[in-house]
Every structure is written in structure tokens, then in C-alpha cells.
Amino acid sequence: MELTDLIISAAKIGGLIFAVILPMVAYSVWAERRVSAIIQDRVGPNRVGVPFTKIGLAGLGQPIADGIKFLLKEDFTPGHVNKFYYWLAPALTMVPALLTCAVLPFGSELFGEKMVIADLSVGPLFIFAIASLSVYGIVLAGWASNSKYPFLGGVRSSSQMISYEIALGLSLVPVLLIFGELNLGAIVREQSENGWLLLPLWGEGAIWNGGVDRLLLLFPALIAFVVFTTSIFAETNRLPFDLPECETELVAGYHTEYSSMKFALFFLGEYAAMIIGSGLIVTLFFGGWSLPFGWDAMLMGDATEVPWWLGLIHIGTFFAKVTGFILFFIWVRWTLPRFRYDQLMKLGWIVFFELALLNVFITAGILILTRSN
Amino acid sequence: MAIVVQRPKLTLAERCYLPALAKGLRITLAHAVRILRRKKKVTMQYPEERWDSEMPEHYRGAPALVTDEHGRERCVSCQLCEFICPPRAITIVPEEIPAEDRWAKVEKRPKEFEIDMIRCIYCGMCEEVCPEQAIFLRKDYAITGTSREEMVHDKEKLYEIGGVREGLVNKWNELK
Ligand code: SF4
Numbered sequence: 001m002e003l004t005d006l007i008i009s010a011a012k013i014g015g016l017i018f019a020v021i022l023p024m025v026a027y028s029v030w031a032e033r034r035v036s037a038i039i040q041d042r043v044g045p046n047r048v049g050v051p052f053t054k055i056g057l058a059g060l061g062q063p064i065a066d067g068i069k070f071l072l073k074e075d076f077t078p079g080h081v082n083k084f085y086y087w088l089a090p091a092l093t094m095v096p097a098l099l100t101c102a103v104l105p106f107g108s109e110l111f112g113e114k115m116v117i118a119d120l121s122v123g124p125l126f127i128f129a130i131a132s133l134s135v136y137g138i139v140l141a142g143w144a145s146n147s148k149y150p151f152l153g154g155v156r157s158s159s160q161m162i163s164y165e166i167a168l169g170l171s172l173v174p175v176l177l178i179f180g181e182l183n184l185g186a187i188v189r190e191q192s193e194n195g196w197l198l199l200p201l202w203g204e205g206a207i208w209n210g211g212v213d214r215l216l217l218l219f220p221a222l223i224a225f226v227v228f229t230t231s232i233f234a235e236t237n238r239l240p241f242d243l244p245e246c247e248t249e250l251v252a253g254y255h256t257e258y259s260s261m262k263f264a265l266f267f268l269g270e271y272a273a274m275i276i277g278s279g280l281i282v283t284l285f286f287g288g289w290s291l292p293f294g295w296d297a298m299l300m301g302d303a304t305e306v307p308w309w310l311g312l313i314h315i316g317t318f319f320a321k322v323t324g325f326i327l328f329f330i331w332v333r334w335t336l337p338r339f340r341y342d343q344l345m346k347l348g349w350i351v352f353f354e355l356a357l358l359n360v361f362i363t364a365g366i367l368i369l370t371r372s373n
Numbered sequence: 374m375a376i377v378v379q380r381p382k383l384t385l386a387e388r389c390y391l392p393a394l395a396k397g398l399r400i401t402l403a404h405a406v407r408i409l410r411r412k413k414k415v416t417m418q419y420p421e422e423r424w425d426s427e428m429p430e431h432y433r434g435a436p437a438l439v440t441d442e443h444g445r446e447r448c449v450s451c452q453l454c455e456f457i458c459p460p461r462a463i464t465i466v467p468e469e470i471p472a473e474d475r476w477a478k479v480e481k482r483p484k485e486f487e488i489d490m491i492r493c494i495y496c497g498m499c500e501e502v503c504p505e506q507a508i509f510l511r512k513d514y515a516i517t518g519t520s521r522e523e524m525v526h527d528k529e530k531l532y533e534i535g536g537v538r539e540g541l542v543n544k545w546n547e548l549k
């Protein structure tokens with residue numbers, strides 16, 4: 001690898017992770033608090049702005065103040081914990097969440113550079129492999145804390161993960177069948193040209209251009225979407241599936257014994273996972289960075305390379321879609337009560353598993369019928 | 374004997390949960406929209422907006438001492454309030470009024486009168502028990518300080534809050 005490649009990769013990592021994802025994590029916490037407030041007829045944090053002035057900025061300074069507070073709080077390690085794993089666990093929840101964004105295409109091209117950190121041809125597989133590591137963080141936290149509530153939280157988390165990971169993986173198989181492709185960048189390009197998976201209204205995907213298959217495939221795609229989204233909720237430990245945390249039963253679940261920045265890592269890891277999950281949903285079902293109705297091709301004209309302004313528009317589109325999904329996540333959280341544990345297991349094993357499996361066959365059947373010539 | 378509780382029969386729509394989910398989302402969205410369009414207001418932006426104008430007559434805020442129309446302290450240092458005060462917030466050091474004073478026949482007055490506002494529970498017992506109508510609960514509620522010492526109101530402060538009350542005051546206000 002040449003030095004310039006290295007520099008470009010480093011710039012992409014720095015730009016995406018440190019300049020976009022981490023601030024987004026911080027601000028989705030703020031969004032969560034504001035949205036929950038307006039849903040519950042409250043106001044939410046609306047004061048913190050520029051320090052030492054009266055400029056409020058609708059509370060946009062809150063995440064920074066929170067961050068400083070987390071850093072300054074006493075980092076207390078109880079005497080009865082297993083120190084090594086206790087220290088390892090918070091990192092293990094945050095790191096996989098950030099690692100997975102390496103394969104997410106967050107834009108088309110900028111100055112001829114593909115806007116994805118690692119253009120792997122096994123994108124979704126990579127994400128599943130890494131994302132399931134984050135459960136170890138929770139299990140280890142539960143185990144290392146050496147106290148019963150975190151332990152129960154850890155146990156719940158592992159059984160929840162097992163039941164949802166299967167549905168999560170299986171629900172994606174139809175999508176991959178439809179695109180015949182495992183590279184997320186290629187999947188998005190295909191959607192940009194021929195219609196999003198859930199909105200096939202232009203290009204070859206449109207019904208008037210002979211896209212009958214895409215119309216039929218809308219049904220399995222919708223099932224895949226519902227199963228996948230729900231599983232992402234479970235995967236990110238968010239309500240209605242936040243059973244490992246479950247403060248009404250388990251104090252604070254797996255992070256009961258944690259304080260200060262270690263707790264913050266768990267907390268922020270959840271939000272990072274939510275952002276990556278939203279990014280994945282957007283990439284697979286809603287055309288990633290692409291604009292709807294074939295506007296990409298229109299704006300491109302007959303240029304061979306994506307002009308820089310279009311590249312920026314694409315990046316903006318991607319993050320706008322992701323933001324929309326984050327708001328949806330938050331909205332669901334403040335609407336639904338937590339599932340009972342047996343309901344959750346039943347949903348995972350009896351409903352989603354079968355549904356996802358069936359969906360694979362439905363999709364394959366439709367594909368054979370429509371594309372076999 | 375065991376009682377068999379009949380579970381309600383759920384319809385298919387209820388069992389597949391998604392319609393209920395949509396309904397729930399609609400309710401929360403309606404709340405959010407109502408707040409965003411400022412149709413409904415629940416929270417008061419406290420330091421800027423205050424409730425003072427709507428404060429009821431019987432509001433029990435900080436206790437304070439008052440002087441009468443002649444500028445005399447009404448308190449005669451009988452210490453009844455000190456004894457009745459449930460959390461023992463009041464400390465009084467009485468003193469004799471010197472013979473040359475205009476009010477010498479009153480005999481006694483407080484040398485020091487302190488109310489510890491960290492202890493005070495705003496019960497109003499002191500006001501109720503006072504035979505001279507010298508102590509009243511005012512509408513001040515934002516009692517703050519940066520140290521414990523600052524939170525102890527001395528005589529000067531109590532008169533400052535209390536001010537002057539003239540004539541007989543209807544102390545047996547039913548509402549208090
Ligand atoms: S209001 Fe109650 S607690 Fe406060 S000083 Fe008077 S008697 Fe004591």
C-alpha cells in the first residue's frame with residue numbers, strides 16, 4: 001500500500017468516525033432527551049449553550065457538558081469485581097460498534113475517492129461478525145461485576161442475542177438474493193440506478209420499465225425490513241428489547257456497578273450501535289446515499305466521474321436518512337413498553353426465525369419465476 | 374380452590390401487534406406535534422417565568438418578623454414559637470428592654486432571633502402560636518445560599534423580609 005492510500009484512509013477514518021459518528025452519538029443522546037420530552041409534553045434540556053454567556057442554542061451545548069461531566073466524575077471500581085474483565089467490557093461494547101462503520105458506504109465518490117473506509121466485498125458478513133462481538137462486552141460486564149443484577153443482565157443479553165442474531169442474518173438473505181451482491185457499495189449503486197429496494201419507482205426497477213420482479217419482491221422485502229429492523233432494535237439493546245438493562249427489574253442491569261466514563265462507554269456504545277444499525281437499514285432498504293427517483297443519473301448528466309458537489313449531496317443524503325431513522329428509533333423507544341422476557345424469546349424463536357426462513361424461500365421462488373430466462 | 378382467570382380472547386389484529394404499534398406511534402406523535410406547535414404548555418421556564426402572580430393568599434413561604442406602625446418590634450420574646458417549632462429551626466436570645474426606652478413597659482424583646490432556613494419546614498406553626506402576631510410566613514420561596522451559615526436568617530434579615538404590618542391582622546385565617 002502506498003503512502004497516499006494510507007493518508008487517504010486515515011483521513012476517511014478520521015473524518016467519518018471522529019468528525020461525524022462520535023458527534024452524532026453525542027447529539028443523538030441530546031435528540032433522545034429532547035424527543036422524549038416533547039413526546040411526554042415536557043421541554044427537555046434547552047439551556048446549555050455557549051459557556052458564560054446567555055446564548056442558549058436550544059440546549060445544543062448539553063452533550064459537551066455531559067461529556068465533561070462524565071470525564072470528571074469519580075471512576076469508582078468496586079472491590080469485589082474481576083478487574084481485568086471489568087475494564088475490558090466497556091471497550092468491548094464501544095469498539096465493535098465503531099468498527100462496523102468501516103464498510104458502510106456513506107457517500108458515492110468525492111474527488112474520485114470512494115466514500116467508504118473499507119470497500120469489502122463481504123460487507124454485511126463483516127458487520128454481523130463484528131457486531132455480535134458487542135454482546136461479549138455486556139456478558140463480560142455482567143460476569144466481572146460479581147453481583148447478581150449485572151449477572152442476570154448479562155445472562156439475559158446473551159440469550160437475547162442468540163435468538164435475534166439468527167433472525168437478523170436470515171432476514172438479510174432475501175435482500176442479498178435480490179441484489180446478487182455482498183458489496184454494500186455495489187448494492188447502493190444498483191439501488192441508485194434501478195430503484196430502492198422498498199421504493200422501486202425508476203430505472204429498470206419501475207413497473208413500466210419491466211420491473212415486475214421488483215414489484216413482486218416488494219412483499220418479501222417488506223418482511224425482511226420488518227424482521228431486520230426489529231432485530232436491530234434487539235441487537236442494540238434498545239427499548240422495547242432493553243431487557244439486559246431493564247431498570248425496573250435489574251436496577252441498571254449489566255452496568256449497575258459502573259460509573260463515570262466506563263458507564264458512558266456502555267451508554268454511548270448503544271447509541272453508536274443504533275447509528276450503525278440505522279446506516280445499515282438505510283443502505284440495504286432505502287438506497288444508502290442515493291437520491292430518489294433516479295435524480296442521481298439526471299444530476300450526473302454525461303460526466304464520467306461524480307462531481308464534488310454531487311458527492312457532497314450524496315454524503316448529506318446518507319446522513320439525512322440515517323438521522324431520520326435515529327428519530328424513528330427514539331420515537332419507538334418512547335412509545336412501546338418493554339417486552340416480557342418470554343414474549344421476547346417467543347417472538348425471536350417462533351415468529352421471526354420462521355418468518356425469515358420462509359421469506360428466503362418466497363424470494364427464491366419469485367426470483368426463479370421472474371428471472372429464470 | 375384455584376380460580377381460573379379467563380384470558381381475554383385477542384383478535385388476529387391484536388395478536389400480530391403491529392396495528393397496536395401503529396396506534397401507539399400515532400398517539401406519541403400527536404403529543405409531540407401538539408407540543409411543537411405550542412398548542413399545549415406544561416412546563417414553566419422557571420427563573421424567567423414565575424408563578425408569583427398566581428400565588429394563593431395562604432401560601433406558606435419564608436417566616437419573617439414584622440414591626441408595627443410605630444416601628445416597634447412586635448416580638449416580645451415569649452419564645453412560644455421556639456418551643457412549638459417542630460424541627461427546632463428557631464433560636465431566640467431574649468433581652469430586657471432598658472427602663473429609659475420608650476417601650477420599656479413591654480419588658481422583653483429578642484436580642485437575637487435566628488431561623489435556620491435549612492431546618493424550617495414551612496409549617497406555619499410559629500405564625501399560629503405567636504400571641505403578638507409578630508411572625509408571619511411570607512411568599513418568599515427562593516431561599517438560597519452558598520453555605521450553611523448563609524442559610525440562617527438573623528434578626529436583621531427577618532425584619533428585612535417581614536417589613537411593617539399595621540393594625541390587627543386576622544391571624545386566624547382559616548386557610549392558614
Ligand atoms: S414555619 Fe414551622 S418550621 Fe419554620 S420556623 Fe415556623 S414553626 Fe419552625
Ligand code: SF4
Binds near residue numbers: 452453504
Ligand atoms: S415571634 Fe411571637 S411567638 Fe416568637 S418569641 Fe416573638 S412574640 Fe413569641
